[in-house]
Amino acid sequence: MKKITQFKPNRRHFMQAGMATSAALLANSALAEDSVLIPSRGPGRLISETGTYGVRSQYAKEVRMKGSANGLVGGAFTPLQNSQGMVTPSGLHFEVHHSGVPDIDPSEHKLLIHGMVKDKKIFTMEDLLRFPSVSHFHFLECAGNGMGEWMAPRGKSVQQTHGLTSCSEWTGVPLKILLNELGVHGNAKWLLAEGDDGARLARSIPLWKAMDDAFLAYAQNGEFLRAEQGFPLRLIVPGFEGNMNIKWLRRLELSDKPWWTHHEVTEYADPRPDDKIRAFSFFMEARSVITSPSAGMKLNGPGFYEISGLAWSGAGTVKKVEVSTDGGAIWQDASLQAPVLPKCHTRFHMPWTWDGRETTIQSRTTDDTGYVQPSYEEMYKLQGPIGLMHNNAIQNWHIAQDGEITNVR
Amino acid sequence: MFDNLWKKTLAATLGLSLCASLTVAQEKYGFGTKADPAEIAKYDIDIHIDGKGLPAGSGNPALGAEIFEIQCAICHGEQLQGVRAMGANSLHEGRRDIKKLPYATSLFDFIRRAMPLTDPGTLSNDETYGLVAYLLTQTGVLKDKDVVLDAKSLAAIKMPNRGNFIIDPASRFSAKDVH
Structure with missing residues (x-):
């Protein structure tokens, strides 16, 4: 049975806490000389310093792009x-x-x-x-x-x-x-x-x-x-x-x-x-995109990658997402991650092993009205290449031999 | 202040759901205050396509040109060409082409509701009529350079592009529902 060590309040800890200087607390870590364990981090930031409204880790850097x-x-x-x-x-x-x-x-x-x-x-x-x-x-x-x-x-x-x-x-x-x-x-x-x-x-x-x-x-x-x-x-x-x-x-x-x-x-x-x-084209029609891997990323050599993306439809519920990893020749059904809700982002996944050769990956969704996300060629038939709004065409990501990913048509 | 709303709401909602479970149908919740015409008038800025909502007053292209120079040209350009650096497209062509608007009321409504960008709501009714007169003569919709626009004459303008709007069938509306 594991020995339960009694918690012994460190007098200095509490004195420092009163002074609200967490830096001093971090210095208060001593390691037993005979220990093979990775040293404990010791106490973290004081609770009084964590704020009453949570903030994300300083290492989480995702930000929006403004214009x-x-x-x-x-x-x-x-x-x-x-x-x-x-x-x-x-x-x-x-x-x-x-x-x-x-x-x-x-x-x-x-x-x-x-x-x-x-x-x-x-x-x-x-x-x-x-x-x-x-x-x-x-x-x-x-x-x-x-x-x-x-x-x-x-x-x-x-x-x-x-x-x-x-x-x-x-x-x-x-x-x-x-x-x-x-x-x-x-x-x-x-x-x-x-x-x-x-x-x-x-x-x-x-x-x-x-x-x-x-x-x-x-x-x-x-x-x-x-x-x-x-x-x-x-x-x-x-x-x-x-x-x-x-x-x-x-x-x-x-x-x-x-x-x-x-x-x-x-x-x-x-x-x-x-x-x-x-006029009065209210509906945001079915659309999907692979979010990872995607343009601006670089694959780190051949091997396993999970293809992950989002699909949605303003007219109903995402029924199916197909993914092609060979430029549109073969399409395979991706798995839809629950919950799959009407007029809502749906996360999809597909396991993929990259063989290291140049290729193009893309996704195509179908909603429960039977509507299939169009290619750019198909979309042009309706609005021509001069359109501005309601772009829901299939997105192609090109993967070069060195793993660089770019946005291509 | 606002956080107290949750508590009040919780109490009210609990009371309400008890009532709802006892009675079959809740006739009216009765929340909100009756709005009298004077109160409605303070908010009611929109112009309907038949001209309902157009205020008293009038203006001609000369007045509009004067206001345009002072208030609008910095973004829209002296020749309505648009100043890209200010985020304004041409009013002569493309998406913001004034000639392509289906109703002149759309133009009056938008200027009154949102322009000038940094000081919306500061133009007088006469100035707004003047700007509409100026923009419609400059873009060739109205030929008479001395036209005076007021509620009646503005509502009577037939914009030349009205018939080129196709109603998306998915909207569940047809032409009779929108004109």
């Missing part, structure tokens, strides 16, 4: 290359802003719901928190994710090519509860959702979506929203363009027509080669 010409319009890309599982840490969630990030006191924030409803009402955050709540895991993807890739492969990493998608657990009030509470006019078909940022960003939302699975989120990954994610309130329209998930939500107006707002007719409409423009 903005004028400082107010722009965003930050999620580092997908070392992402694990399906959830994005709140602090690494992508951002796109149209007038910076407002600082809103929740005790002063109000949501007005008016227009074609019987009762027009103003809700405080306290009011909204009293309604029944739901929590759902959903991805959010900017419609412009991969915008720079249409014409040619440009991104140097999966962060640059695909970093405008992230996944969180969101908690809030189902919008249908609020709308049923107020009584929707029979002719209403649309809602204007408007943010309380400087841009007062506004999008027309279909009433059918509001009555289906839309909700007003006040929490993300178990805590109140980050300011950058719309604190204190954001609309979640699962599977729809990220831009429609209005942050800092201050107003919902019901009407029989859409507003054709600036963002829905210019930035987020899809020009086509025939000079027509596709």
Whole structure:
């Protein structure tokens, strides 16, 4: 039986603790002369110094990549290359802003719901928190994710090519509860959702979506929203363009027509080669990408590698992910990691032994509507090579003989 | 302050779920405050495509040109060509081409809601009408350089590109639901 050593408080330890100098504590490690054991680290940082809100290890360096010409319009890309599982840490969630990030006191924030409803009402955050709540895991993807890739492969990493998608657990009030509470006019078909940022960003939302699975989120990954994610309130329209998930939500107006707002007719409409423009393309269609190994990485010689990536669909649930490691000749089913949820990132894996020869790896997903992720050639048939939004084409990573991985078409 | 909300909410929700288990259907939660028209008017900045929401006032291209020079040209360029370094694309071509907008109300709505970028909400109604008049004459949508736009005349503008918008069938809407 193992001898239990009695814990003997070290008087000096406690004296130092009182002085809150952990450096002095670390110096207080002595090793018995006859020990063959790896020396103990001794006591770590004082509990009083670990902070009341946790921070990651100083060795965890993953950061977002930021971009903005004028400082107010722009965003930050999620580092997908070392992402694990399906959830994005709140602090690494992508951002796109149209007038910076407002600082809103929740005790002063109000949501007005008016227009074609019987009762027009103003809700405080306290009011909204009293309604029944739901929590759902959903991805959010900017419609412009991969915008720079249409014409040619440009991104140097999966962060640059695909970093405008992230996944969180969101908690809030189902919008249908609020709308049923107020009584929707029979002719209403649309809602204007408007943010309380400087841009007062506004999008027309279909009433059918509001009555289906839309909700007003006040929490993300178990805590109140980050300011950058719309604190204190954001609309979640699962599977729809990220831009429609209005942050800092201050107003919902019901009407029989859409507003054709600036963002829905210019930035987020899809020009086509025939000079027509596709409008109200809400859905983020099925897409997948291998996150590891991916561009910017280098394989360390032939041998075993796990291929890992993410797949998602705004129209439903990921049914299948196929992976090719020979440039698209042979496709094999990857394993999907549970849980596999609707309108949510799904992590996939496939074991692979690299023989050291030059090759191209790629993934292709199919969702439960039967939709198959297209190649660039197939996507061009719909939007032409001039498209900007809704790039969901198959991504190819080229692996050179020396193991260097690059973004290729 | 905000953290206390959880506690209040918990108490309220517990009470509510007890009620819900006793009664078959909860008629109304009754939370929130009735919004009177004066309160709604403070928030209600949007312009509908039929012109509903357009405020009183008027402006012509000359007034718009004056405002554009002071407030807009630094990013959008003297010739509406856009200044890339400021993140602004051309208003003459491409994605932000003003000629391609389906409704002139979209333009008024956006200027009023979001422009100028660093000081949104500071333009008067006359100035906003003037800017719309200036932009629509500069891009050739309106031919009359002395046009005066107000709520009635702006709502009556037929934008030439309206018919080129294709409604994504996945939206579950057709033309009659959107125009």
